[in-house]
Amino acid sequence: MQFLSDNAASVHPRVWAAMQEADSPDSPYDGDSLSRRLDDEFSGLFGREVAVLWVATGTAANCLALSALVPPHGGVICHREAHIEMDECGAPGFYLHGAKLLLGDGAHAKLDPAGLAAVLDAVRPDVHQVQPHAVSITQASEYGCCYTPGELAKIDMIAGPRGLKLHMDGARFANAVAYLNRPAAEVAGPVDALSFGFVKNGAMNAEAIVFFDPTLADMVQFRRKRAGHLQSKGRFLAAQILAMLERDTWLHNAAAANAAARAIAEGAGERLLHPVEANEVFLACSAAEREALRAQGFAFYDWGLDAARFVAAWDTRADHAEALGRAIASL
Known part of the structure; x- marks a missing residue:
């Protein structure tokens, strides 16, 4: 994912x-x-x-x-x-x-x-x-x-x-x-x-x-x-x-990416480092927590020592975004 x-x-x-x-x-x-x-x-x-x-x-x-x-x-x-x-x-x-x-x-x-x-x-x-x-x-x-x-x-x-x-x-x-x-x-x-x-x-x-x-x-x-x-x-x-x-098409694609980012952010709570307005989500996330997310099949970049960045795209599947939101909420 x-x-x-x-x-x-x-x-x-x-x-x-x-x-x-x-x-x-x-x-x-x-x-x-x-x-x-x-x-x-x-x-x-x-x-x-x-x-x-x-x-x-x-x-x-x-x-x-x-x-x-x-x-x-x-x-x-x-x-x-x-x-x-x-x-x-x-x-x-x-x-x-x-x-x-x-x-x-x-x-x-x-x-x-x-x-x-x-x-x-x-x-x-x-x-x-x-x-x-x-x-x-x-x-x-x-x-x-x-x-x-x-x-x-x-x-x-x-x-x-x-x-x-x-x-x-x-x-x-x-x-x-x-x-x-x-x-x-x-x-x-x-x-x-x-x-x-x-x-x-x-x-x-x-x-x-x-x-x-x-x-x-x-x-x-x-x-x-x-x-x-x-x-x-x-x-x-x-x-x-x-x-x-x-x-x-450019606008519909962007709206889909933004919606996927919002689905991810729903599970973030106080972990959010920045407001989610476009298609990127930045979270406070320890190394162990990032490892746990990757073990569930999520691919993303580390963002410094204690943060992670997740980027949604026009073709991000809604069920993948929702699954990530749930996984973040369960950390």
Whole structure:
């Protein structure tokens, strides 16, 4: 019973079907008919003109998006437990040619206004220190918690007057939309660039970078090529993304994953380390208790010395999630 990661989930049948349908000659790279549809499809979703580029990984999506917002001598403010800080092996510095991550705080891995202000206040406005150029926030956060539209507005009230661009790491953006039950545009808030995740939610190897200032995509097209992410048969990435958008598959999948996480959390009680808002559950759990759960057939990751992380996916079986909830309650 698999709760290691939503990255380990299966590919949605509609995605496989769309890739099969795309398996006929078309223009290479992103000149194909499917790739050319992305701008219009996402513009409809967000209710405004956007430009969209596909890439194969979330790391590339985050870093290429940030490369359009931050110069090599600049800085990106993010939570100290953000994915770009903890889990991307220095890729932001590589793609941004040396730009620095400036780390802030906030509960449940969400950068809050006080944490953002503390970082900004510590930077002298002179040539000897790295100057912030962007803020990157994760929706949902590394601990599965979601920024409300009001919280995003408060971040923007601090960042906007200082001329800082906003990036959203949306590897689990769909889960946040499903939890908040608000339109995608409201859950994205005032961001300039969004890494819209699909791989964790049913795609095979396709993510979307959504630029709410379409002119930013012009620069990133060249940077994507230089970074080795301009795939020659890009229609297969576009096909996956379009299949996820059709019939709101992306949203239904996320809602199913969130529901499975809630079923797990029902047995957790005071063990919960963070609110369960998306599809991740973090528990206080001793080594002996983790061994007992694994002995019952549950696969998951340790999270430090005395905690565990369980991740539900779009294809998590309800009976598996319920069984895990009962097993946790019986510890």
